[in-house]
Amino acid sequence: MGTDGTGYDPELYARRRESFGAAAAEYAAHRPDYPAEAIAWALAPAGDAGALDVLDLAAGTGKLSRSLVALGHRVTAVEPDTAMLDELRRRVPEATAVVGSAERIPLPDASVDAVLVGQAIHWFDQGKALPEIARVLRPGGPLATLSNADDDRVEWIAGLGDVSPSQVSYLGWATSPGRRIEQNPAFSATEDADFPHALRRTADSLVATVATHSHMLVLDPAEREAAKERVREYLRSRPETSAGEFDLRLVTRVQRCVRAGG
Template identity: 35%
Template sequence: MSDGVHRAAATGFADGADIYAASRPGYPAEVLDWLRDCLAIGPDSKVVEVGAGTGLFTRLLVDTGASVVATDPVPEMLAHLASTLPGAATAVATADALPLPDGSVDAVICATAFHWFATPQVVAEFRRVLRPGGALGLIWNVRDVGVPWVRRLSKITDRYQDDAPRQKSQAWRAVFPAPGFTPLHETVMRYDHAGTAEEVIVGRTLSTSFIAALPEDRRAVAVAEVRAMIADTPALAGRERVAFPYLTKAYDCRRIE
């Protein structure tokens, strides 16, 4: 990301900001415990969220009472965030050039975002803005592919991926262990995103960057495949509400002096 924003993110997230805000899953309530116990975030903390998007995770940071700066390279995403979370400062910025002084924050957070910019240069930038002993937190909602219909859905959407970075590739792990940081510690939580199938499955599909960035005709084909899968799945077809199961995986480490 040091040379710019990946085209799937720049196009897909800009064009799909509305559906992203409406259809992405939130996070389990236990995340507040993770923020407090693993990252030591509280009312006196200064936090920067990198890749904040429309603010789905930012609202949890604001709830801790911390002073929050939300950054993202896509202005359309931050416009949603600013309209719903006036208590958070925002800045259009890439992960390798944060508009913050050295050692100025207690924590850096990336929520469902770090895979887009996982480079040694970005981790070094995080270390620059963190105070000694400050925390780096990475968190994702990962589809529970142990559920057959979720696995089938992923097979449909994976065909459209192209070269867009994704958490599931685990390529982001290549930058760890990182110089100047303690080893990563993992916390796993469960989360069910409940709603209509159109909201939590079709909407979630449309909010995926590489689906949103498709030409309209190919995007329509992908959505038709997803709707056919729903109609063919007894656990989903005709249900007023369904639950999309996730494993929320959170990682934390500390800046070494």
């Protein structure tokens, strides 16, 4: 199948969405987590009454679930990919891990205090997902997305985007399709906040991180190796990244709204 005239290729999109399970262990090892301050801001509308019932929706390998458990919350992690969910169970046994999707959440009505989505809102069919999220979320509870983007205000990171097929650009965020919560009558208007973050890397481990992005995972093996080598060569050419460890500066963008009726 080709594109629809807008550059959107539904077959490629589906392949990308379903590509992560084959690289679940690498995803868990190399993808960044989320700053504690960002998580706190996401949960703030739920109040400070202590432990919350939190749904980590499209939970992947549990990057967000682990932080939520460490903060003392009761976490239900819902994820459609069974390989990703198996990795989550190994790494975050304290969370209740359930197979499901944003469009079909296997939880009762009004059963959670908050719904958090880490690096996954762009994979949702929001026309179906938002009513489902509203169904399981108690009135007054927050729905929040947390997304890490490369801080391409930094010159060498901007240059990385020129050679990597998979960079998530902070500066390009406003024009990225599907990365925002759509307006829905079940929820309040959305608000945003950005939080500085960083991932400690070497040239080789940053190449490993890049290789876990869906644009890379769907390439054939020869193309993927060639793309990884281009990134590696670029990193070795830059004084900031050519020797030892360095920080990949990130920005964690949080968008939140509140379930109506609280």
